Amino acid sequence: MSIAILGYGVVGSGAYEILTKAGYKVSRVLDVRSYPELGNILTDDIEDILNDKEITVVAEAIGGNTFSYDFVSRALKAGKHVVSSNKHLICSYYKELHALAKENGVTLRFTASAGGGIPWLYNLKRGLLCDRIEKVMGIMNGTTNYILDAMITDSRDFADALKEAQKLGYAEANPSADIDGLDVARKTAISSSIAFDAVVSEENVLTFSLRNIRKSDIEYIAKTCGKTVRYLGYGMRTENGVAAFVEPTLLPSEALEANVRTNNNMISLFGEYVGRLSFYGQGAGKYPTGNALAQDIINILQGDTALFCAESDAVICNGEAKRAYFIRTNAALPLDFAESSETVGETRYIFTEKISVAQMHETAKKILAEDSESFFAGMDTE
């Protein structure tokens, strides 16, 4: 029994180092780049891995959803267990890949795809053994938490904090996936799919960007209601299905999430029996994420080949989840669900009554059409 790793980037090389140090045999690493230190285990030909009968587990750490999809589906067809840290791949092709795994009697694991080093998805799945999960929620993106923490703690501007995050390697040159919420939406979709045993796709997750937040918003919120802001993904059961959304969210300053510093993550499940369980740690990085990938691999080598299992689509009911909102906008659009509002110069600061998440996101489109710099945040009411 040996292991192949696809992609020798940050996560792949971390997993390689951890696995070999722990005495596991990584017999192939696939990458098109040159890594002389890998000697003859490096290959750029997937066939070398697919045809090697000794390789029983393939770890995918390429990223994206093109090569990764091709290689992972072929590995599953070749009867190899697959472990992936790639939320993009899992979100795009979960159902196909799950079916392939089932068909070929192998497993597909992806703990590292949400929460990085935190054994979040693994525990979420274990949480279903005899409990019913009502809600998942949390800080799932280290980049945006770093930015918010810098804005709140060091009173920095958004642009300034983003630049700092880029300098530290937390944010990409094009930071959109982080700050516009796609990364969190994918992790929310994957988490919800497991929690509610029904596939939620990234398109189902209503998402407000963090991009428009200003230092003055944070100050206004602190002054008027003593709260702070975190960027959170939510998945929850509703009367007839599931709601899933990603929103900047107002929290009391003593909330655990409000005290998650720098680029750390904290993700929680709410079980009928267990109540709230929260998991905190590094949501990214070579060793934390590499470790999560390696743990999934070792679990499989030790014989634990159960699947993360949702097969049918979730019934998406974003109209059934309700919360209050904070809005800062220069748009003049009348809002009949405003509970209180204050106008400073041209700018309106609005606290709404509880409305449905779907309605708020519909209305937000109209507000953004009038003022593209408007900022929206939900109010947590746990």
Next chain:
Amino acid sequence: MSIAILGYGVVGSGAYEILTKAGYKVSRVLDVRSYPELGNILTDDIEDILNDKEITVVAEAIGGNTFSYDFVSRALKAGKHVVSSNKHLICSYYKELHALAKENGVTLRFTASAGGGIPWLYNLKRGLLCDRIEKVMGIMNGTTNYILDAMITDSRDFADALKEAQKLGYAEANPSADIDGLDVARKTAISSSIAFDAVVSEENVLTFSLRNIRKSDIEYIAKTCGKTVRYLGYGMRTENGVAAFVEPTLLPSEALEANVRTNNNMISLFGEYVGRLSFYGQGAGKYPTGNALAQDIINILQGDTALFCAESDAVICNGEAKRAYFIRTNAALPLDFAESSETVGETRYIFTEKISVAQMHETAKKILAEDSESFFAGMDTE
């Protein structure tokens, strides 16, 4: 395959309800009390369970270390897997019971014995798959956290907060095991044994009571260094072995632990690869702890029978762990490791330089001999 539960108290009845609702067969419950609702599955004779070939897993939720030890060792000898929520039993007899389990080819699991509903020990064990744990640390007792939180948040006296905790059922009529630290010492011993793969016994864990803390201590600490107090268990690798101790500890108010409210727990591991991972949730209670017990059982029924494994004794080096301390005492004993001190009336408030945990606990005995109401707290320096 069916399950027997020993003890139908808070945890046992919680596990029973959860398992039967989830479709698992509990064919026997042992208790000497009468529970008509259990019908003919109730027994007061352990032989009914030992001789039943269909029963493959026995869950012990009796508490104490007399009957529980007798029944658990006989169940292991009868070739049955055992799951326990009983820290007292595990701390007293871990090595014997572990040896018995190994000898008889069965497993002994006890996730619910530390952290209650939090899958702490389970994840700690999983954390060892390919990482090295340097430290475990956390709030492991809900009663004392409830008391501290009430003292800090509501400005209550210790006696007052303790009475409230007793009224709510969090604290026993004799609260010593909680407030004097034995409960946390046992959980620290069990956690350290797993983390460092070497048995730490409860006698190895140096323990300061929380009993002597006063509202005025909390106020003094907040005023002089802006910190707050939590009651924490620590296990850590040292140069030549392991240090383990339970101490009231000064923390910055933005520390995650400082924001753990009421009777919740938060326990963390520090791994070489993964960094800090923290687990938060209900540390006690019928359904949370019952759920943790049920999860261990289901894992075993599904074929996961690996052991929590320490076999040899840890080398205890409490002289090798160093931290600074806060002391409030009326004792006049000179302390050559004091870094700063202030005297108010008869009372000395002392902040020490970093000294070894062993030395501080030795000195504390002398101080307590002079003033039995003296209060000691370590300074966290993560």
